[in-house]
Amino acid sequence: MAPKHLSAVLLAVCTVLLALAVPLLAGDPNMLQDFCVADYKSLEGPLRLNGFPCKRPENVTANDFFSDVLAAPGNTGNPVGSAVTTANVEKVPGLNTLGMSMSRVDYAPWGVNPPHTHPRATEIIFMLEGSLDVGFVTTDGYLYGRTVCKGELFVFPRGLVHFQKNNGGAPAVAISAFNSQLPGTQSMSVSLFGASPPVPTDVLARALQIDGGVVEAIKSKFPVKY
Incomplete structure (x- = not known):
């Protein structure tokens, strides 16, 4: 094949490949609406999807974006001495598709939030009251741990086993934020036993x-x- 003819063929092939790639490059990865408030009623039927379907806009109210679920302390009168109160998409429908959620964790004196993972999110914890000994374990078995006091924060990478322990004789309170509307929690002890x-x-x-x-x-x- 003559060099000139070969160049023309290569140019045509490249043009076709670029044309096929344009729809992939032009896609908008961001939301295409202001919000997608979770429509829980739609899940009563056979419909299942990764997340929740959207309410019709005319059925959305300000209350879909509001919750006071974190206002009250959790009951720490249990064997581990801690209580987690979640504010995720299952409780705040306006969080649907927004990729974030929060939790409040209350600790009795010397209470523990036992080793667990969040398979779908990284967690950042902020101390409101008291202090905690915290840590996470890497996949090669190294423990990163330290004490976190009032006004300080600590990050637990996504999917890694981590824990918190109240290191004092008074109650402690922390707020956790997640980069998932439904981060999930897998307790090591419950999963095994x-x-x-x-x-x-x-x-x-x-x-x-x-x-x-x-x-x-x-x-x-x-x-x-x-």
């Missing part, structure tokens, strides 16, 4: 290097919810 169907005892015994009877004793403290 309270799953349904249960994780086999021999698997846990070998993984944790403990006796099967100990595993069964721990499982009895985590009643199955399903």
